[in-house]
Amino acid sequence: xxxxxxxxxxxxxxxxxxxxxxxxxxxxxxxxxxxxxxxxxxxxxxxxxxxxxxxxxxxxxxxxxxxxxxxxxxxxxxxxxxxxxxxxxxxxxxxxxxxxxxxxxxxxxxxxxxxxxxxxxxxxxxxxxxxxxxxxxxxxxxxxxxxxxxxxxxxxxxxxxxxxxxxxxxxxxxxxxxxxxxxxxxxxxxxxxxxxxxxxxxxxxxxxxxxxxxxxxxxxxxxxxxxxxxxxxxxxxxxxxxxxxxxxxxxxxxxxxxxxxxxxxxxxxxxxxxxxxxxxxxxxxxxxxxxxxxxxxxxxxxxx
Amino acid sequence: xxxxxxxxxxxxxxxxxxxxxxxxxxxxxxxxxxxxxxxxxxxxxxxxxxxxxxxxxxxxxxxxxxxxxxxxxxxxxxxxxxxxxxxxxxxxxxxxxxxxxxxxxxxxxxxxxxxxxxxxxxxxxxxxxxxxxxxxxxxxxxxxxxxxxxxxxxxxxxxxxxxxxxxxxxxxxxxxxxxxxxxxxxxxxxxxxxxxxxxxxxxxxxxxxxxxxx
Numbered sequence: 001x002x003x004x005x006x007x008x009x010x011x012x013x014x015x016x017x018x019x020x021x022x023x024x025x026x027x028x029x030x031x032x033x034x035x036x037x038x039x040x041x042x043x044x045x046x047x048x049x050x051x052x053x054x055x056x057x058x059x060x061x062x063x064x065x066x067x068x069x070x071x072x073x074x075x076x077x078x079x080x081x082x083x084x085x086x087x088x089x090x091x092x093x094x095x096x097x098x099x100x101x102x103x104x105x106x107x108x109x110x111x112x113x114x115x116x117x118x119x120x121x122x123x124x125x126x127x128x129x130x131x132x133x134x135x136x137x138x139x140x141x142x143x144x145x146x147x148x149x150x151x152x153x154x155x156x157x158x159x160x161x162x163x164x165x166x167x168x169x170x171x172x173x174x175x176x177x178x179x180x181x182x183x184x185x186x187x188x189x190x191x192x193x194x195x196x197x198x199x200x201x202x203x204x205x206x207x208x209x210x211x212x213x214x215x216x217x218x219x220x221x222x223x224x225x226x227x228x229x230x231x232x233x234x235x236x237x238x239x240x241x242x243x244x245x246x247x248x249x250x251x252x253x254x255x256x257x258x259x260x261x262x263x264x265x266x267x268x269x270x271x272x273x274x275x276x277x278x279x280x281x282x283x284x285x286x287x288x289x290x291x292x293x294x295x296x297x298x299x300x301x302x303x304x
Numbered sequence: 305x306x307x308x309x310x311x312x313x314x315x316x317x318x319x320x321x322x323x324x325x326x327x328x329x330x331x332x333x334x335x336x337x338x339x340x341x342x343x344x345x346x347x348x349x350x351x352x353x354x355x356x357x358x359x360x361x362x363x364x365x366x367x368x369x370x371x372x373x374x375x376x377x378x379x380x381x382x383x384x385x386x387x388x389x390x391x392x393x394x395x396x397x398x399x400x401x402x403x404x405x406x407x408x409x410x411x412x413x414x415x416x417x418x419x420x421x422x423x424x425x426x427x428x429x430x431x432x433x434x435x436x437x438x439x440x441x442x443x444x445x446x447x448x449x450x451x452x453x454x455x456x457x458x459x460x461x462x463x464x465x466x467x468x469x470x471x472x473x474x475x476x477x478x479x480x481x482x483x484x485x486x487x488x489x490x491x492x493x494x495x496x497x498x499x500x501x502x503x504x505x506x507x508x509x510x511x512x513x514x515x516x517x518x
Contacts, residue, residue: 167307172314284325287398291321294405298412299314 002249006081009253014231015039015224017264024268039227046220054213056116064111065214065221071104072225072232080158081235082259083245083252089155094142097154098135101188101232104225105131112210123209126279130194130206133286134187140293141177141184145240148173148300161243176296178240183289185233187282189226192271194282204276234263309349313432316342316466317408320439323459324400328389329451333378336458340370343462346469350429362480366465369484374458374491381495382451385502392448392509403442411435429470436463450501450510454494461487 019036026033035041053061077087078097086093109127112120146152148170149160166174187194190207199205211222238259246252277285319339326332344367347359393400408431415431440460444453461483468480505512 169307169310171307172311176314284397284401287401288321288325291325291401291405292318295314295317295321295408298408299310 003085006084010231014227017230020264021268028272043220049216051216051218057114061111061114064107065218067107068104069221069225071100072228075100080155082256086155089153091152094154115213126206130187134184137180137289137293138184141180144177144296158239173296173299176292180289180293181237189230193277196276234260321404324404325397333375337371337375377495381498384499395446407438408435433463433467448511450498
């Protein structure tokens with residue numbers, strides 16, 4: 001029964017997170033900002049419309065949004081939320097989780113390249129560059145956590161964490177892994193130190209530029225998938241930093257969602273206080289995140 | 305091993321990585337000063353069961369010199385010599401970070417091979433000390449400016465100090481203070497030298513000094 005809770009919760013509440021981030025940024029900027037549920041309105045509006053396809057595109061362009069949404073959903077079924085177990089779990093599913101996200105990204109890049117637009121090609125190139133650097137950090141951080149808990153499944157891994165595990169020996173390694181995951185979370189979701197989701201100048205956009213040519217339901221699929229991805233990587237991070245397992249389904253769900261909303265508020269504050277990094281410095285930050293993850297892995301290997 | 309000791313050791317490693325990855329000289333100086341504070345706390349946490357006046361004295365003296373006097377001397381040298389703020393590496397920052405990770409792996413491998421002399425909970429200190437020494441050497445070789453080479457020397461000395469921490473009970477206080485005095489004099493002299501080099505040649509690029517002829 002408890003395994004059935006996380007996925008509907010994610011499907012329903014994921015578009016809320018970008019809304020929270022927007023509201024926090026608007027508050028910091030002294031503006032009113034868009035409504036909290038803006039993404040829901042956008043999705044509803046886009047789904048009612050028809051899609052326009054350029055004659056130069058092939059089936060790849062049409063398959064892109066579907067594959068992106070499907071792979072993100074599949075990744076979500078493997079993911080526990082705090083105390084709530086995942087729908088599916090088997091040893092090694094953390095690798096599958098990482099590569100399902102990679103599959104979605106691959107098809108988004110293919111669809112962007114399929115349009116033949118110079119801007120989309122540039123955005124695709126940047127997206128691949130970021131993710132090639134972020135992926136080692138993600139995998140090494142997950143490997144460090146797996147080594148520390150002795151579990152190869154995300155479910156067992158997050159179930160073995162407890163609030164004490166952050167303050168006992170081995171805790172510093174977990175905190176390092178969390179720091180690496182935070183950088184990956186920001187990079188993969190095109191948040192501010194890496195990419196400004198609000199700029200609409202093609203030269204500076206990364207994620208946004210790749211979805212310029214999608215319209216109607218396709219665009220809705222991509223927007224929804226990126227909200228789900230925010231939820232997925234966010235719950236990786238909050239599950240590590242707020243490992244609460246009270247036992248009650250309702251309490252665990254509330255703790256998990258509360259953690260994610262807190263994370264969204266934190267991201268909003270971070271984005272309000274920081275400027276976007278110069279493009280050449282991005283690799284530095286991602287290399288530093290990888291270094292943190294390697295350090296975490298070495299520490300837990302040593303401690304075992 | 306207690307959580308705090310492990311956190312402190314991790315912070316020492318992180319400060320080393322920061323010295324490798326930072327592009328500004330003043331950021332490097334601040335990081336080395338922070339490392340001095342960390343190393344001052346180290347003996348108190350590592351030997352928290354047997355605190356003696358001697359340990360406090362040692363910690364206080366090294367913190368005072370490493371976290372206050374050295375940064376002040378270096379900051380003065382940077383100001384007087386009018387150094388540009390970039391560290392001017394031979395090896396790029398990302399490559400330096402990668403080298404740092406490699407050093408850490410080598411140090412852990414080496415530390416596991418060495419017979420552990422100290423107590424069980426101090427075993428992590430030896431690899432971290434080796435790592436710090438390697439990073440110091442790397443900074444001396446891979447950075448162009450004389451100021452950053454002095455910083456590398458300081459990191460190197462921090463590594464030797466950490467190594468001594470693993471055996472703090474057996475090491476005479478006199479030896480520790482002697483090393484501190486040596487390093488102090490060395491940094492003092494280097495500060496003066498940097499100033500003179502920059503006044504003679506309008507730069508402190510140590511690489512270009514090798515082209516000198518009479």
